[in-house]
Amino acid sequence: MTHDDRGPGSLRPALARCISVPPERFAEEFWGREALLSRADELERGFDDLFSADAVDELVARRGVRTPFIRMARDGDVLATGAYTGSGGFGAEVADQVDSEKVLERFAGGATIVLQGLHRLWPPIIDFTRQLDDDLGHPVQVNAYVTPPQSQGFDAHYDTHDVFVLQVAGEKHWRIHRPVHADPLASQPWSAHRAAVARAALEDPAIDAVLRPGDALYLPRGWIHSATAGDATSVHLTVGMSAYTHADVVQALVARVGDSPRLRAALPLGVDFADADAFAPIVQETVAALVELLEHADASATGTSLARRFAGAVRAEPLAPLATIDALARLDASSTVRWRGSLRARIEQDGDRVRIVSATKSLSLPVEAEPAIRRLAEGAEIAVGDLPGLDAESAVVVARRLVREGIAVASA
Structure with a gap:
């Protein structure tokens, strides 16, 4: 997300x-x-x-x-x-x-x-x-x-x-x-x-x-x-x-050529690249295989690839190391926290774990924390003790981890 x-x-x-x-x-x-x-x-x-x-x-x-x-x-x-x-x-x-x-x-x-x-x-x-x-x-x-x-x-x-x-x-x-x-x-x-x-x-x-x-x-x-x-x-x-273009979508699609067995296949033994007539059927077969790959392209996977590229090109809200350490020392159920500004990350459930995947890290927490994480990701500040799905003690533990890992920010 x-x-x-x-x-x-x-x-x-x-x-x-x-x-x-x-x-x-x-x-x-x-x-x-x-x-x-x-x-x-x-x-x-x-x-x-x-x-x-x-x-x-x-x-x-x-x-x-x-x-x-x-x-x-x-x-x-x-x-x-x-x-x-x-x-x-x-x-x-x-x-x-x-x-x-x-x-x-x-x-x-x-x-x-x-x-x-x-x-x-x-x-x-x-x-x-x-x-x-x-x-x-x-x-x-x-x-x-x-x-x-x-x-x-x-x-x-x-x-x-x-x-x-x-x-x-x-x-x-x-x-x-x-x-x-x-x-x-x-x-x-x-x-x-x-x-x-x-x-x-x-x-x-x-x-x-x-x-x-x-x-x-x-x-x-x-x-x-x-x-x-x-x-x-x-x-x-x-x-x-730096606007992303249709050419960027093409590059993301073509980057998946390794998914095609036809495109992974070796060219004929003794292929002569300089002989246009002999090489033409190889080009035609390659184009046909590429068209087949593109016709079955996964929009989700292509979008994810470009999203990762974008996340790596831009920066989330800067973190203040000293202020963050001070806030962690004071953090309790009455403290307020919020999602880090402009942080682009996916929230994924993986069995009994929930993962937050950003451009720089992947953080895994117990699945019980998923409602709290998704609530934070909505953007507004929230008191730690009000994080959904967690008791007060667990909410403090989860909030500390999220702030320490730069996923959330503790309000001043």
């Missing part, structure tokens, strides 16, 4: 703050199809709670950020890491830490700062990204682009993932063109269509707009874009969404 910590009736709150149309309409009309420009006055709130210019300075000046969590670019070229990193000095002799003096010099010279992987670095974005993972059902990452006035970090290009552009500070002029290669996969970067992209960028844009603080822009993968900062420093977040 999949679980997240949104309340009943929630309408994808993280997604909703990025778009000016209802989530249902976005899903039907825009997701993977059309770009969407949303102005600040059409959205519920801005994005300064997620990030800010002060946050940029803190990360660059005080956090010891290392590559690849930072890079810099100018006029379409990524700078060598030595141009903005160096040793952390005594006690932190790591050579690729951000060097604020070098960053200042490059930034003043027109280079863009790119802070990568903020969904692993910056607490508000960590929480936002986890919520957006839940809302979309596709993995999410977040980078920040900090561009000096009147500068452009990258030439016209397309991404192989969908993006939200969330303008945090300053202004940026965006020129958006329709794809020259629709729905590109990760193996089909824009550089493989460089000439076509360059030609398209000279045509009239589909969107030509200046983004100001609080504005948001959605671009499906493949849409060509370039941007130039206005008269002040521009800070925007790029939320990258």
Whole structure:
């Protein structure tokens, strides 16, 4: 089963703050199809709670950020890491830490700062990204682009993932063109269509707009874009969404070729791969066997395979080790617990045991705990003593185990 910590009736709150149309309409009309420009006055709130210019300075000046969590670019070229990193000095002799003096010099010279992987670095974005993972059902990452006035970090290009552009500070002029290669996969970067992209960028844009603080822009993968900062420093977040595709379903299906005796069979002795006429019947027989396999494909097994992949690509709610140990020491029947936010796990009965299987572990408990586990998985907080199917003493034992294993969280 999949679980997240949104309340009943929630309408994808993280997604909703990025778009000016209802989530249902976005899903039907825009997701993977059309770009969407949303102005600040059409959205519920801005994005300064997620990030800010002060946050940029803190990360660059005080956090010891290392590559690849930072890079810099100018006029379409990524700078060598030595141009903005160096040793952390005594006690932190790591050579690729951000060097604020070098960053200042490059930034003043027109280079863009790119802070990568903020969904692993910056607490508000960590929480936002986890919520957006839940809302979309596709993995999410977040980078920040900090561009000096009147500068452009990258030439016209397309991404192989969908993006939200969330303008945090300053202004940026965006020129958006329709794809020259629709729905590109990760193996089909824009550089493989460089000439076509360059030609398209000279045509009239589909969107030509200046983004100001609080504005948001959605671009499906493949849409060509370039941007130039206005008269002040521009800070925007790029939320990258790696959409699963029908090609991923095919890969999951084909991964089961070992289930087919016909496909496991050896090719003829002395097969000549270079002789097309002789090899053609082998290809035809292989295709027929593959079609037979796919016609009897198990949707449940294929879905489980992709669910495991997704669970491995996203992260559940972070755990606080010290606070968790303190909570365990105090935990009793009056304590409240809840399922760990965004933890994706299957709950399976196996004889006299019930198993919780996540991307990182499998936990087995007596089957008597199954009602309590399923109650927790519904999402709301519950007093330990109220866990169904268990007496107070057993409920404390089960709750302790679930909290200790990172399945549940004890409320503060």
